[in-house]
Amino acid sequence: MLRQLLASPLMNKNGSETGIIDSLFNATSTERRHLCKNPTVSEFAYIFTEIHWNCPSVLYPSYTPTTHPTESELSSTPILNVNSADKIFLSTIFFVVGIIGFLGNLMTAAVIYRTPKLQTQTNYFLASLAISDLLLIMVGVPFDLVSLWRESKAPAIIGYCESTSTAISWFTFSSILVIMGLTAERLVAICYPFSLRSWFTKRTVIYVIITIWILSFFPSVYIGLQFKQxxxxxxxxxxxxxxxxxxxxxxxxxxxxxxxxxxxxxxxLPILFILYCYVRILKTLNIMTRNQTVHIPVANQTSDSSVITTPTIKQNFLHIHQRQCGPPMSEKAQKVVIKMLVTISVVFFICYLPYHVERLIVWYSNESCEQSIVCLLLYPITGLLQYISATLNPIIYNLMSYRFRTAFRLLLKRLFWPIRNSKDGKIDHASIPLHL
Structure with a gap:
């Protein structure tokens, strides 16, 4: 069959008959795509690609790369040739972002786990977000590094594409749903502090988070199975x-x-939902500012926010998710919490917007996009932005939350203080808190 196709004559650009190999070898990429309208050329492209990838020993003894088109020349998709220096530079960026994101999210989860005062409804969602970001970095960064260095040769591992694509989709969908759940929790806490407050107890939040991870898994498996080598x-x-x-x-x-x-x-849809929630929240907080009083506070109870408040707080402010022990939360502190959560949401969606834009550009531009360096650079850039989003969250927590900063500092002190003192032959265990 292949021999018959190779012997089939084609009309070249000068109007004379020539063989398929000569026509394709002398043609530009645009001319090759034009030749694909010929059923014989289309069938040859299919057979040549099958043999080139699946049975190269059958093809190359007869057709040497020096006299006939190579795979990169016959491919309709331009192969971005990255030299070693560029690969090292890109790998360094991925590595640095990956390490910072891994350690930051790991410490975020550890700080919330080890700090009783931070184990609140809001911070449970933040811990889940940290875990999903951590897992995304652990799977996604190695995947992109392998793709960068191996180019068009995926690892010879059964289910490699399916498993990695499923995992990346799973962690991404979980992050989206967790951010939506976090926003809904703040909406209920501020706008419906009494009528719906019981919906977001700690136990309920844990069940919601587990449900989010389960629900996001099934569509991820379906999508992941559509990826092949x-x-x-x-x-x-x-x-x-x-x-x-x-x-x-x-x-x-x-x-x-x-x-x-x-x-x-x-x-x-997630953006619209989050935007609606925060508009309602900010409207409620503005009413609190104007009226100076909305609800009577519950005595001897406090909010679950991770933002520290001043010890003297007026008794006519709105209080949310009250619990025993400690002063109630002020309106100013509420705004700081909302500001932090809005920042997290904005960073997430800004970093993921190029990913969706890239898919639409490639889908609709088709052949013209294949010749554009912008399209070729969009894929690594969008992938890097996803990891940057996961890396920035712990930084945002520390910049905007006093309690997170304090807990992070105490955790680092607990980890490294004994090592520093042991060099002097002593360890001051009393200075190390058992519970952050």
Whole structure:
């Protein structure tokens, strides 16, 4: 079959007959795509790609790369050739972001776990967000580094593309739902402190978080299974290849508006929901400022916020998620908490917006995008932004929350103070708090 295709004549640009190999070898990428309208060329592209990736020993003894088109020349997708210096530079950025994000989110989860005063409804959501960010960095950064250095040769691991894509989707969806749950918790706490307050007890929040992780897992598995190790021929058709060859790419769903639906469900609707909640919250806080009194405080109870408050607080402020022991929370402190949560949400969605834009650009630009350096650079940039978003959250907590700063400092002191004192032959255990 291949021999018959190679012998099939084609009309070249001068109007004379020539063979398929000569026509493709002398043609530009645009001319090759034009030749793909010929059924013989389209079939040749399919067979050549199958043999090149799955049975290279059959092809290359007869067709040497020095006289015939190579895979990169016949591919419709431009291969971004990155030299060693650029690879080292990009790898350094991914590595630094990954290490900072890993340690920051690990310490965030540890601080909340070890600090009883930080074990509140709001901070339970923040701990879940830290865990999802931590896992995203652990899976995503190595995945991108492998893709960078191995280029079009995915690891020869069964289910590599499916498992990594499922994990990345799972952690991303979990982060989105956790941010929505966190926003809903603040809405109930501030706007409905008495009528709906019982909905967000600590036990309820734990159940909500577990439900979020379960619900986000099933669509992630469905999406992840659509990623396979594939190669693209010069006619733009995708082919499944053997393990250790090609790259991970999306091969499922012939639905024309797949990416639009994903954009709507995972980006636009969450943004609208969060925007609605924060508008309601800010409106309520503004009413508190004007009226100076909204609800009578509950005696000997306090809010669960992670922001420290002053010891002297007027008794006519609104108090939320009250609990025993400690002073109630002021309106000013509430605004600081909301400011921190809004910052987290804004950073998250700003960093994920380029990801959705990149998918739409590639989908609709198609052939023109393949020749654009902007399109080629969008993929690593959007991936890096996702990890930057996960890395910035612990920094935001420390910049905007006094209690988080204090707890982080005490945790670091607990970890490194004994080491420093042991060099002097003594360890002051009394100076190290058992509970942060």
């Amino acid at each position: 594939v190669a693209t021929d010069f006619c733009g058709k995708i082919h499944l290849v053997e393990l250790g060859y090609g790259s991970c790419d999306f091969v499922g769903w012939n639905f024309a508006y797949t990416f639009e639906v994903m954009l709507l469900l995972t980006f636009i």
